[in-house]
Amino acid sequence: MNDMSKRLGQYGLIVLVHLGVVLIWHIAIKVSEIPDYVMPTPGATLMSLGEDYGWWHNTVITGMEVYGGYGLAIVVGVAMALIFNWFRPVETMLMPLMVSLNMIPKVALGPLFIVWFSYGVGSNILISFSICLLPILLTMERGLKEVDPDLIDLVRTLNASRWQIFIKIQLPGALPYLFSGMKVATVLSVAGAIVGEFIASEEGLGYLMMQVQVTMDTAAMFMGVLLITLIGVILYFFVLLLEYFVVGKTNAVN
Amino acid sequence: MSQPFIHLSEVRKTFKSKKEEFLAVSEVTFDVEVGELISIVGPSGCGKTTVLKILAGIHSYEGGTVRVGNDEQTFNPSKDIGMVFQQPLLLKWRKILDNVMLPAEILGLPRKEALDRARYLLDMVGLHGFEDKYPNELSGGMQQRTSIARALVHDPKLILMDEPFGALDALTREKMNLELLRIWEESKKTILFVTHGIQEAVFLGSRVIVLTSGPARMADNLLIDLPYPRTLDMKTHEAFGKFTRHIYKHMGMN
Ligand SMILES: Nc1ncnc2c1ncn2[C@@H]1O[C@H](COP(=O)(O)OP(=O)(O)OP(=O)(O)O)[C@@H](O)[C@H]1O
Ligand SMILES: [Mg+2]
Numbered sequence: 079m080n081d082m083s084k085r086l087g088q089y090g091l092i093v094l095v096h097l098g099v100v101l102i103w104h105i106a107i108k109v110s111e112i113p114d115y116v117m118p119t120p121g122a123t124l125m126s127l128g129e130d131y132g133w134w135h136n137t138v139i140t141g142m143e144v145y146g147g148y149g150l151a152i153v154v155g156v157a158m159a160l161i162f163n164w165f166r167p168v169e170t171m172l173m174p175l176m177v178s179l180n181m182i183p184k185v186a187l188g189p190l191f192i193v194w195f196s197y198g199v200g201s202n203i204l205i206s207f208s209i210c211l212l213p214i215l216l217t218m219e220r221g222l223k224e225v226d227p228d229l230i231d232l233v234r235t236l237n238a239s240r241w242q243i244f245i246k247i248q249l250p251g252a253l254p255y256l257f258s259g260m261k262v263a264t265v266l267s268v269a270g271a272i273v274g275e276f277i278a279s280e281e282g283l284g285y286l287m288m289q290v291q292v293t294m295d296t297a298a299m300f301m302g303v304l305l306i307t308l309i310g311v312i313l314y315f316f317v318l319l320l321e322y323f324v325v326g327k328t329n330a331v332n
Numbered sequence: 333m334s335q336p337f338i339h340l341s342e343v344r345k346t347f348k349s350k351k352e353e354f355l356a357v358s359e360v361t362f363d364v365e366v367g368e369l370i371s372i373v374g375p376s377g378c379g380k381t382t383v384l385k386i387l388a389g390i391h392s393y394e395g396g397t398v399r400v401g402n403d404e405q406t407f408n409p410s411k412d413i414g415m416v417f418q419q420p421l422l423l424k425w426r427k428i429l430d431n432v433m434l435p436a437e438i439l440g441l442p443r444k445e446a447l448d449r450a451r452y453l454l455d456m457v458g459l460h461g462f463e464d465k466y467p468n469e470l471s472g473g474m475q476q477r478t479s480i481a482r483a484l485v486h487d488p489k490l491i492l493m494d495e496p497f498g499a500l501d502a503l504t505r506e507k508m509n510l511e512l513l514r515i516w517e518e519s520k521k522t523i524l525f526v527t528h529g530i531q532e533a534v535f536l537g538s539r540v541i542v543l544t545s546g547p548a549r550m551a552d553n554l555l556i557d558l559p560y561p562r563t564l565d566m567k568t569h570e571a572f573g574k575f576t577r578h579i580y581k582h583m584g585m586n
Contacts, residue, residue, distance in 0.1 A: 229421045235388045236438045237410035
């Protein structure tokens with residue numbers, strides 16, 4: 079009961095702070111008389127949704143790229159981490175490579191992807207995927223290793239199978255690590271998709287922003303940023319929710 | 333003449349790394365009868381843990397004989413060993429009861445009976461009412477009691493304890509010693525108890541195995557003919573001091 083009202087209070091505060099920022103934004107522009115094409119008011123930003131920019135379609139496209147690349151990175155990243163963990167020679171061979179690959183600024187690969195796969199949703203998913211993959215792979219790989227060797231010895235005395243060790247000890251122990259990687263990757267996946275749209279594309283919010291930039295429709299650009307952020311926030315929120323249900327409060331990394 | 337329950341004779345163990353061989357245990361010989369509580373002491377790094385892990389079947393050994401089980405009490409290495417380490421090694425995402433259940437799950441024991449036994453054991457170690465707590469909600473001593481209950485849940489014939497109270501404060505440690513004696517008398521298990529504490533070794537054991545500094549050899553196999561049940565004021569008895577002094581001398585401290 080008390081816990082519940084505390085929780086509600088926290089959410090209330092979050093909403094309040096955000097609304098406060100919008101209010102300050104509005105007042106600051108009214109007072110300073112900054113022209114609309116430099117910085118629109120919140121109201122003007124919202125009004126831009128009335129323009130015929132294909133908001134809905136472009137948001138759906140960008141959403142597909144972000145969530146597609148992110149989802150793919152989780153599937154592939156987790157699978158690779160498992161393979162690395164089960165086949166140590168593969169890990170010894172490939173892990174240093176992965177660490178090097180991690181250092182490549184993935185957005186710099188954008189133009190190459192577009193040369194290789196032509197532009198469109200598919201290559202933007204790939205850019206988003208490539209940027210998310212390594213944090214997910216590396217955290218999961220690390221998590222699978224974080225088992226006390228004494229605990230392994232203890233269950234070995236019980237003749238535990240490799241599968242039992244994995245499913246009862248390794249995997250639940252690795253999940254908090256995976257989630258920390260997944261949280262980092264949310265921001266990255268949004269950035270990856272938008273960069274792809276900036277470089278070359280015919281749809282999506284990044285594309286739309288490049289279009290309205292030409293006509294100096296700052297309000298629409300603001301709206302673009304807001305929608306992109308919203309896509310990221312929804313993803314992050316979903317990850318937090320999933321973490322809460324899968325990992326719970328007791329199994330956090332820190 | 334019947335054979336002893338545990339028979340170690342001239343056991344020798346080398347750890348091999350790429351470059352060198354390291355002799356960890358050079359010659360350890362002792363017998364343990366069914367239902368005995370034996371303490372093992374020796375300087376740090378002398379090979380106590382290694383001896384326990386050889387008995388548990390975790391480590392191989394190069395020379396000598398290791399035999400557990402006799403006509404009176406058969407021994408199945410994958411079912412009849414319970415281990416307790418210095419750290420409780422609890423799974424933080426499992427409730428206390430589920431932590432105790434781990435060996436039963438791995439061995440595939442009938443769930444209902446195992447649950448009853450786990451509850452009974454938690455009662456016995458004084459954790460009634462904590463079944464649904466998570467490990468991080470318990471003190472260090474309570475966590476260690478949980479790990480003792482876990483070591484007993486599959487009703488093993490041999491309990492191996494490696495400095496189980498080493499991480500506890502002095503007062504908790506004394507309490508745990510008394511608890512252990514009570515649990516031992518109640519459960520009639522054979523227990524091997526490794527410790528740094530000479531007082532603790534004498535207070536608990538019907539015999540104390542003293543090992544030399546590494547590579548471990550037998551320094552002594554000392555019969556402690558103090559009667560059970562042991563009480564704290566026995567520690568002030570003349571005989572108790574005689575035993576501890578004798579062991580200190582072996583360790584080169586007078
Ligand atoms: N897996 C291993 N590989 C190589 N050397 C090892 C291994 N395990 C232990 N040793 C070495 O064997 C020796 C004995 O180790 P062990 O852990 O048995 O000592 P111990 O008596 O339990 O010490 P402590 O009282 O500090 O716990 C040490 O010198 C240690 O470095
Ligand atoms: Mg040790």
